[in-house]
Structure formats: structure tokens, C-alpha cells
Amino acid sequence: MTPAIVFWFTLLLLITGFFVDNQYYNCQKYNYSSKLNGGIKTFDGKKYTIGICGSGINNSHFLGDSMEAVELTVTDEQGALLAKRHYKVFWDGRPGHEPLTTGPHSIIYQDDDKQEDHSIAMPPSLLDRVRARLF
Template sequence: IIFKSYRFIKTTDSPSEELMKMSPAIIIWLCIIFYGSIFFINDTDCKNYKYNETLNGGRKEFKGKKYLINICGSGVSDNDLFGSSMDRVQMTVLNEQEEVLAKRNYKIFWDGGPGLDPIEISQDSIRYRDDSDPDGEPRTLTMPPSKLDWIAARFPIFNLLIYP
């Protein structure tokens, strides 16, 4: 790949002009990849696995503003080949107009152990535990969510890169 790139740069009179010609195709492919990742990353089922009551979700207030915290799961993965006995959970924070402000994905182990820790609400943050994290340290979502959280909520690939 490096050799082909080098050969491309050496054989063209103006690599920047060629790059400009290719940029619409590059942008289209990046959009397809980012939006296509939505179907592979989001496997939660909010109709069958809604955990607001169990994990302390629902309507909350931070600094005088009301938010809705929805917590949904995907069901426990117990198949023989890829089963981990963990439930993939997605916490979604919405404002009063029900606009998505932040999403966080984490895993819960329901069969004892560290699982079943509900989210902890403080004055300016939400703390949650990811049972797949070997450190076991709680993670924090500051409230109100930042612009980076807003962007990561819309592009799931960024959500995985920023908040693994």
C-alpha cells in the first residue's frame, strides 16, 4: 500500500489536485462506513429489555434542568461460541425535548458478582459500572453532557473510540 501511494504521488503532476478529485468519493465512503456502523454496534432492544426501574434510570434533574435517562439492554449472551453471560446495556440521556444528548454502552453481569449496580446520580454527574472492565472502577458521565458526548451519540463508531 505504501509503495502504491508513493508511486501515485510520483506519477501525478499535482497530488493535491488528484486528492481533490477523489475527495467526494472518499467522503461518500466514510459516510457509508460511519452510518453503516450503527447497524452493527447498536443491538439493544428497548421493548423487551428496559432496565430503568432496575438500574435507577428515568426522569432526573441536574442543575435545574430535567433529563430522561433510558437504560436498555440486549439480553444475556449465553450461546456456546461467543457467550459471555453479560448483557450489553445502553444508557441514553435525553433533554426535555427528547433530543439525544449522550449515549454510553457498557456490560452488566446479572448472575451475581459485580453486576446489578444501579447508576449513581450526583449533582453534576452520573456514575455507572462496566462489568467487563477489569479495573472495576466506576465511569462518569458529566451532566449536562458535553458537545463531544453529543457527537459520539450520533456516530456510534466515535462512541466506541472515545468511551471504550
């Protein structure tokens, strides 16, 4: 009976690990803020810090897709988290991954997995602030 329970429990853990996407971002080791045009930016006279941290892995279950999961965070001068986004960066492409661009009222970032540009309104909305704390 005990070997069967151990077998099924191990199988459950393996299947769960395969389908659940757990990313661990390491800002100490994989800090891409300067490389991808993050850092301190000013919008409407207020300073915000844009941080970009990587996971250091290619986020694949089999052979790899050469894409690294990254986390973009926007904080205010007091360090309060205002917005958070997760997306993928393909480092091996030509001409390479595009850095962030900032407009007068937005931050635009490129998700290489979906081949789309996304934006964050500046200052971040109330919905952005709630989503950043929940996810």
C-alpha cells in the same frame, strides 16, 4: 466456479460476523431504566431522561460470559439525544450489578466487563452530544 464463490462468500460472512460486534438493543423487551436507577433526573434545574436498554443476549461467540450488553442514553426534555454509552452488565454476580448513581453534576455507571466505574458529566458536553449521534 459458482460453488467456490458461494463457499468463500459464506466463509467471509461467518468471519465478519464473528469479529464484528453487532448489538441490537430492545427497549421494549429489555428496559432496565427502573431496575438500574434510570428515569427522569434533574440536574441544575433541568430534567433529563436516562434510559437503559439491554440486548437480551450474553454477547459471546462460544459458550457465553453471562454479560449482557446495555445501552445508556441521556435525552433532554424535548427528546434530543445528548449522550450514549455502551457497557456490560453481569446479572449473576453477588451482590449483583450496581445501579446508576447520580451526583450533583454527573451520572456514574459500572461496566462489569472492565470492572470500572465511568461517569457522564451533566449536562453532557458538546463532545458527548457528537459521539452520541455518531456511535
